[in-house]
Amino acid sequence: MNTRRFPAWRTLILLLLCCICQPACAHKPSDSYLLLRVDGSHVAGQWDIALRDLDDAIGLDGDGDGQLTWDELRVRHGAIAAYAMARLQLSAAGQPCRLAPQGQQVDRHTDGAYTVLRFTATCAAPLQALHIGYRAFADIDAQHKGLLRVEYGDTVRTAILGADQPEQTIELVHPHPWREFQTYLTHGAWHIWIGYDHILFLLSLLLPAVLVRSGQRWQATPALRPALADVVKTVTAFTAAHSITLSAAAMGAATLPSRWVESAIAASVIAAALNNVVPLVQGRRWLLACGFGLLHGFGFAGVLADLGLPAGARALALAGFNLGVEIGQLAIVALFVPLAYYLRASPWYPRLALHGGSLAIALLAAVWLTERAFDIPLFKALL
Incomplete structure (x- = not known):
């Protein structure tokens, strides 16, 4: 083995393992969805929390058979409410708001069953700003995120809470449109990085970009320019396609059932990956990227639907989210492609x-x- 290549070889293998093995434990990272509706000094809240996360934290599966029943959930409603309310703090002007759980239901998201915990918060005076402290699952999952949506009047504010940012202060004034743009830019970049199916689809398209097909064998591309041209065409096609369906779905012009969309996205990953083993689409992977990119756009739209678009800045927020997705995507390309190009001539590649x-x-x-x-x-x- 060429020892000068070993560090890069190890880096590429570790990168692939991180992208493949991490989502094997759960195809979607742990998220919860926190909705707060502000009216004067009163807050009506709804908190959607994944049952799998609650099972890890406080134990819901009473008989240990791996299946949660309604009876098992009902007897643990008090424990769920106590766990959640102890890890959420709302305050205004330095004074804590009084939280009171109101009831629970069960709903389904694309990644499984969630408890829907409704609660109220009463603050000392009409709110000018709301401070949120969020520490759910911080002790068992450092990657957990709470997707926050605050509604007051016709204004919507969003934020991402987690171990790295457990507190947020939401000013209850109409935000500047460019602030909304920056907020949704961050959301878009974050969600491409936690969208493992999107990442693996992209990597499936990039893996052969530094090779050329000669007969029945893959060979290293002789120059950087053809590889870059292939990457640019592929990424541009994927970007254009998912931007079209993301925008259409976000504006309500086109919708598809979430289960169909998520299933089709998984199928697209299989097709893109197997095309590298038995090449059916050669030299025109950008067509594959374009066709399946339309499906992935509906997947991104599902994330955006959970966040919502702010009234009065919908187009700017949508543009920010789209741009954030592209920034996250280009970061993956910038990390992976140079390393793959450097190692393309290795016989093991x-x-x-x-x-x-x-x-x-x-x-x-x-x-x-x-x-x-x-x-x-x-x-x-x-x-």
Whole structure:
């Protein structure tokens, strides 16, 4: 082995393993959805929390059979409310607001079942600014995020809460449109980085970009320019396609059932990965990126629907979210492509990185497809 190449070889393998193995534990990172409606000194809240996260934190599966029943949830309603209310603080002008749980239901998101905890908060005086402290699951999952949406009148503010940013102060005034743009820019960049299915689809398209097909074999591209041209065409096609459907869905012009969308996205990852093993679409991967990018746009729109678009700045917020997605995507490209180009001539790259990595991606996506299409927690059952 060429020892000068070993550090880069190890870096690429670690990068692929991080992208493939991390989502194997859960195809979507842990999120909750916190909605606060402000009216004077009163706040009406709704907090959607994944049952799988609550099961890890306080134990919901009473008989340990891996299946949660309504009876098991009902007897733990008090424990769920106590856990949640102890990890959420609302205050105004330095004075804490009094929280009171109001009831619970069960709802489904694209990644599984959630408890819907409704509560009220009473503050000392009409709110000019609301301070939120959020520490849910901080002790068991450092990657957990709370997607916050605050509504007051016709104004909507959003934020992301988590271990790295457990507190936010929301000014209850009409925000400047450019602040909304910056907020949604951050949301877009964050959600491409936690969208493992989107990342693996993109990597499936990028893996062969530094190779050329000669007969039945892959060979290293002789120059950087053709590789960059292929990357630019592929990424541009993917960007244009998912921007079209994201914008259409966000504006209400086109919608699809979330289960269909999430299942189709998993299928697109399988198709892109297997195309690297048995190339059916050669030289025109940008067409594959464009066609499947339309599906991925509906997936991004589902995230945006959870956040909502602010009245009065919808177009600017949508543009910010779109741009944030592209920034996150380009960061992946900038990290992966130079390393892949450097290692393209290594004899193991076609076999291990391209074929092995693509097969691993396809296998993982097949698990996702089964889970999403048939509502079967397959990976958890395999564990």
